[in-house]
Amino acid sequence: MKQTEKIPETFLGIGYTRDRAGLPLEAVRVPVPQPAADQVLIRVAASSLNPLEYKLADLNFMGRTPPVVLGLDLAGVVVAVGREVKGVAIGDAVAAMADLNGDGGWAATGGNGGEGGYALALQTLTVCKPPSVSFRDAAALPMAFLSAFAGLYRTVQAGDTVYIPGGGGGVGHLAVQMAARSLEAGLVISSGSTPQSISLARQSGAHHVFNYKRDDIAAEIAKLTGGRGVDLVFDATYSEQGFVETAKAVRRDGSWIVLGVGPGKTTRLVETRSPVDAILADRGVKRGDVNLLRYFSEPATFDGEARAFLQRGMALAMEWATQGLVVPHIGQTIDSTVEAINAGLQSMRAGRGPGGKVAVIVDRDLALSASSEPGSTDR
Ligand SMILES: NC(=O)c1ccc[n+]([C@@H]2O[C@H](COP(=O)([O-])OP(=O)(O)OC[C@H]3O[C@@H](n4cnc5c(N)ncnc54)[C@H](OP(=O)(O)O)[C@@H]3O)[C@@H](O)[C@H]2O)c1
Known part of the structure; x- marks a missing residue:
């Protein structure tokens, strides 16, 4: 594994701590994970809400042993890479989808970054983020x-x-x-x-x-x-x-x-x-x-062809956002706090979401650092 910046041993994630605990999610201290050979470790700037997150908390249907940190859509900066990773390097701004049977990157930072939020993603599901796409918009795209x-x-x-x-x-x-x-x-x-x-x-x-x-x-x-x-x-x-x-x-x-x-x-x-x-x-x-979940519940289906297809999808997500063809509508932006995330997921579950995507700012300084240039999709 290659890494440069000092990475803490643990961070305060947001997720569920018991099997089928449902909402509300809780803050839970977890180890910062280390990337396997084909994974990158991302310091998270922004994420977004997906219905999958309250469904996993309700039913734990991927069979995980809690605690499980949620926040599977990721945008941030690569801070460590596995030994086989090529094409993405430490320091790159990226968007990624975490493994749907893995942990996400919501951290109880209130958007202030603090000790940070960290999550792993497969290199295949990680793409370099163009400067004209903000971290917030990039994080609204992967799963949806x-x-x-x-x-x-x-x-x-x-x-x-x-x-x-x-x-x-x-x-x-x-x-x-x-x-x-x-x-x-x-x-x-x-x-x-x-x-x-x-x-x-x-x-x-x-x-x-x-x-x-x-x-x-x-x-x-x-x-x-x-x-x-x-x-x-x-x-x-x-x-x-x-x-x-x-x-x-x-x-x-x-x-x-x-x-x-x-x-x-x-x-x-x-x-x-x-x-x-x-x-x-x-x-x-x-x-x-x-069914994206199936790639993770039945790993044999996540073969070379499926990986190449989703990798192409991640690249086109950035390309089409840059061209203004497929641009996420951010109905609401919330800070990464336990309260705000629970309220957002509860509204979503009740069918009272704001429309489009709810963005989660995990680290405001990082989120603004590379997205303030002209032409950024941050509005
Ligand atoms: N397995 C997978 O790979 C995978 C991946 C991503 C998402 N999903 C699932 O896909 C679903 C959608 O995700 P999302 O992020 O788009 O959720 P979302 O933002 O909550 O959107 C749900 C949409 O469904 C509409 N809707 C509900 N009932 C409808 C009906 N009878 N006719 C027409 N529209 C209806 C709602 O419209 P109104 O608000 O106007 O009523 C709303 O726009 C979720 O259940 C999610 O868990 C599965």
């Missing part, structure tokens, strides 16, 4: 961007008609931008339930945004597509009722892509009977499953 990327890249063809429900969500607003701006879909339809999320879906490039609690979206899609249905649905809403409706919106022989464990399993606790597969089969629709 990779989810959208895995669903849409090489699947959406230029000119396609695409339906992405929930275009005001963390994954949804990036997916809408990606489809509309980077992958040049011809028509992007989305949905939301609040004025904020509907407006974010529109700003993200959706041509039509419906209210899924009020509108008859199937009828609207039929009107927009001359009764044919869309070429592709990407559904990242984890809503069983929603799955049934979006499955019916796909044209014959189109594609229905779902993020996560999929129909009938959304609670992770009980499996319910879902009509989705029958609806898809009836119309000859191809189902695609995207």
